[in-house]
Amino acid sequence: MQIVAAAVCGLIFGWGLLISGMVEPTKVIGFLDIFGNWDPSLAVVMAAALAVSSIGFRYAASRACPVLASESLWPARTDIDPPLVIGATLFGIGWGLVGLCPGPALENLAMLSPRVIAFVGAMAFGMVLHRIWHKRRAGPQPLSEAPAVARDG
């Protein structure tokens, strides 16, 4: 059931990106280009998404457990550390260069555009590279898969 629920959520999320126009890299660049012909649409997308999710999350948090799973994994970290700042900066550079963030990039795979496939391939490589680097840095102790709790997103 959790798999079906996740697929439906992905579908709704994808329709949201599609209707809002955020699947189009040019639309996103139009928002980021504050000195050009500025298009504030992305700000409205975020405001609407935040309005719905802040109310919905409050309800979800008030429940003892989620409908289909045994526990909710809310991110728990509150510290501002160098990886957060450096990671967000690197992501911002990549996002600004092409206008694709992970959601629209994956959704655009449906269009079978060679450049999107290359982008997603490089994105996957970057993630795997981070995982290897993170494992090396953590040292030889067994890296438990459990603390997914702290993941932000």
Add this chain to the structure above:
Amino acid sequence: MENFTPVSAAVGGALIGLAAVLLMLLNGRVAGISGIFAACLNLSGSDRSWSAAFIVGLILAPLTAILVGYPVPAPQMPDSWIVVVVAGGLVGFGTRLGGGCTSGHGVCGMARLSTRSIVATVIFMATAMVVVSLSRHVIGV
């Protein structure tokens, strides 16, 4: 500002918020796409199957749109393959190092008023704005 589309932006944004709420309410998981994709790539992780299902749903969205006759735009990308690949690599590595992307930090984290997510969102938005401004108005790519 003639490209501004507030109505479709609000409708689409509300759907994104709804998807995030449903994933938390049903499965108890954060709808952060970079984290979901990373979990999908991680062969040993326990979150792998639902993560893969979420991404399948995401990719099915434009295909169902085509089926019902809703217009789906072809993505416009930079001409340079090097720019595309470098950008993809930075997005992949950066989102994992920073713990999230536009959805995980920008929507889910900000909705919880998480300080980490607010800081991350301000940084990646400001950085992306600087990159776009430099490449469009200074270097003139």
